[in-house]
Amino acid sequence: MLFNSFAFFVFLPIVFFLHWKVFNKKKQFQNLFLLAASYFFYGLWDWRFLFLIVASTLVDFYIGQHIYKSNSLNQRKKLLWFSIIFNIGILFFFKYYNFFIDSWVSLFHIFGIELKNTWTLKVILPVGISFYTFQTLSYSLDVYHKKITPTTNFISFATFVSFFPQLVAGPIEKASNLLPQITQKRTFNYTKCTEGLKLILWGLFKKVVIADAIAPIVDDIFQNYANYSSSTLLLGIILFSFQIYGDFSGYSDMAIGTAKLFGIELISNFKFPYLSRNISEFWQRWHISLSNWFKEYVYFPLGGSQYGLTKSIRNISIVFLISGFWHGANWTFIVWGSIHALLYIPIFYTKNNRKYSNTIVAQTTLLPSAKETINIITTFSLVSLSWVFFRAQSITEAFGYLKQVFTNFSFEIYQHPSGYRMIDYYLILILFIIYEFRIRKNERAPFNFSPKALRFILYTLIIFCLVLFFDDQTDRSFIYFQF
Numbered sequence: 290m291l292f293n294s295f296a297f298f299v300f301l302p303i304v305f306f307l308h309w310k311v312f313n314k315k316k317q318f319q320n321l322f323l324l325a326a327s328y329f330f331y332g333l334w335d336w337r338f339l340f341l342i343v344a345s346t347l348v349d350f351y352i353g354q355h356i357y358k359s360n361s362l363n364q365r366k367k368l369l370w371f372s373i374i375f376n377i378g379i380l381f382f383f384k385y386y387n388f389f390i391d392s393w394v395s396l397f398h399i400f401g402i403e404l405k406n407t408w409t410l411k412v413i414l415p416v417g418i419s420f421y422t423f424q425t426l427s428y429s430l431d432v433y434h435k436k437i438t439p440t441t442n443f444i445s446f447a448t449f450v451s452f453f454p455q456l457v458a459g460p461i462e463k464a465s466n467l468l469p470q471i472t473q474k475r476t477f478n479y480t481k482c483t484e485g486l487k488l489i490l491w492g493l494f495k496k497v498v499i500a501d502a503i504a505p506i507v508d509d510i511f512q513n514y515a516n517y518s519s520s521t522l523l524l525g526i527i528l529f530s531f532q533i534y535g536d537f538s539g540y541s542d543m544a545i546g547t548a549k550l551f552g553i554e555l556i557s558n559f560k561f562p563y564l565s566r567n568i569s570e571f572w573q574r575w576h577i578s579l580s581n582w583f584k585e586y587v588y589f590p591l592g593g594s595q596y597g598l599t600k601s602i603r604n605i606s607i608v609f610l611i612s613g614f615w616h617g618a619n620w621t622f623i624v625w626g627s628i629h630a631l632l633y634i635p636i637f638y639t640k641n642n643r644k645y646s647n648t649i650v651a652q653t654t655l656l657p658s659a660k661e662t663i664n665i666i667t668t669f670s671l672v673s674l675s676w677v678f679f680r681a682q683s684i685t686e687a688f689g690y691l692k693q694v695f696t697n698f699s700f701e702i703y704q705h706p707s708g709y710r711m712i713d714y715y716l717i718l719i720l721f722i723i724y725e726f727r728i729r730k731n732e733r734a735p736f737n738f739s740p741k742a743l744r745f746i747l748y749t750l751i752i753f754c755l756v757l758f759f760d761d762q763t764d765r766s767f768i769y770f771q772f
Contacts, residue, residue: 290333291766292543293496293759300330305550309477316474320448323551327453331416338415341379346450348375349425353432353439353446365433372429376422383415388618417457419615423582425450428464430586437465445472454547458540458769460558460578467553475552484733485549490751491735492542498754499535499721501765503528503714506705511680514690518699522690529680530673531718534563536768537576545733561729563672564650566664568632569642571672579615583608598638605637606630616679621687625678632671649729717754 290296304326312322332339352372359365428449431437440446449468455461510517510525517525541558548555562574572580588608594601606627613626636642650665651657657665674691681687703711728735736744 290330292540292547293493293501293765296333301547301550308551313477316472317442317444319475320444320471323453324444324448324451327448327451327456330453331451331456334416335413341383341415341418342421342451343447345376345379345422345425346447348372349429349450350439350443350446352429354441356429356432357439369429369433372426376426380418380422383413383418385618420459420461421450421456423461427461427582427586431464437468440468440472442472452548452553454544455555458537458544458767459576460541460544460556461582462555462578466556470553478552481549481552485546487736488542488546488549488733490748492539492544492546493755494751495535495539495542496767498717498751498758500532500539500768501536501760502758503532503718504765505707506709506711506714507532507680509705510703511690514686514693517693517703518701519694519697520700521703522694522697524703526673526677526694530563530669530676531721533676533679533768534559540767540769557732560732561649561725563669564665564726564729565668566645566650566661567636567641567668568629568671569636570645571668572629572633573646579612583612587611594637601637602634605634609633619682620684621678621681624684624687625675628675628678632675651729
């Protein structure tokens with residue numbers, strides 16, 4: 290079930306009503322109902338994969354219990370490794386098995402040895418597997434390191450793992466934030482609900498009017514890049530940058546907003562990343578929950594930046610390579626991660642990686658300074674060029690696209706084969722950029738301004754655009770569902 294579907298907007302009000310009107314007497318009733326609703330939500334994709342979620346939930350629930358009770362360090366380590374191997378194992382099998390088999394066959398082909406892909410399986414990638422395996426694994430790690438006390442309530446833990454707003458594409462929640470909210474009884478809060486509805490509306494606008502509307506244009510340019518000049522290919526890069534941002538941040542806004550309807554606060558996942566002034570700030574603002582996960586559970590255990598420059602650079606490189614590989618079973622993602630490592634390391638070396646940690650662009654002024662503007666444009670350009678590898682189907686295609694950008698110098702006015710009025714898309718995108726800059730100080734309050742009449746006009750315009758661009762017949766799944 291997609292957030293941008295009619296089915297979801299039938300499902301959500303029913304779940305909301307039953308949660309607050311029928312199952313609101315006890316927290317156990319609330320959680321049991323949310324668990325059932327979450328399993329139904331996920332099962333509509335493929336009910337068979339519910340067994341994977343249940344298995345992962347059972348394993349880490351009981352692993353957490355036994356790690357906490359054990360006084361033997363050796364026993365605790367064995368239990369933790371069981372959790373790691375189990376979670377990474379199912380992730381490896383469903384997401385990477387065919388990738389490694391195909392890579393192995395290709396490697397032998399280079400040396401003139403032909404192998405048949407007899408071991409390749411037709412494995413379907415379960416939606417959200419990269420997210421919920423990381424979430425349950427972090428629970429076991431936190432219990433092992435005694436950062437949290439494991440819950441003894443299986444229903445609460447199962448709800449934490451499968452909470453439907455963030456189940457299939459995050460944010461990746463830590464148990465220390467989400468689990469306490471689930472284990473306590475929730476009461477209806479009108480303010481939270483209105484905040485949630487506003488975030489859902491804004492997220493839906495990003496998804497439908499920004500991401501989905503320009504997706505056909507991006508598809509045409511990338512699929513036919515050999516036929517276009519550099520100006521059109523640069524347009525395709527820029528549009529894909531906003532497509533993936535509108536798609537993923539739109540999902541995150543809707544997830545956070547939906548959770549608010551049930552009295553639960555999820556962590557922020559995006560904070561206007563395209564207003565970043567260097568690559569380090571970009572990764573503090575893009576897919577924040579994943580960045581924090583890798584920092585806490587990979588970078589710090591490797592030693593972080595405590596053991597000299599060489600090992601720090603090694604650790605940074607490992608994190609970015611794993612992050613790239615996490616996104617998909619394709620060499621393009623590994624190259625994408627490597628590019629960001631190469632962009633990040635000089636900033637780390639010059640000790641500018643924390644320069645913008647606690648500031649936002651034009652924090653006390655109406656417009657950014659000339660230096661800030663140059664830094665934003667430079668960072669956006671580097672990030673956008675790296676997106677070519679993220680979007681391309683192969684490394685060959687990515688390099689072919691970039692070669693056309695830097696060799697086929699000419700200017701043309703792009704026209705989509707279907708005859709879209711491109712000026713409409715450009716105008717909407719420009720207004721969107723201006724509005725995002727205006728609300729840059731608070732990503733959770735997209736409509737926090739006066740007077741009410743102006744807000745009403747904006748709501749009306751957004752709803753009009755949603756009706757105009759919404760297409761329930763076209764499959765416009767969220768991009769990150771494939772990860």
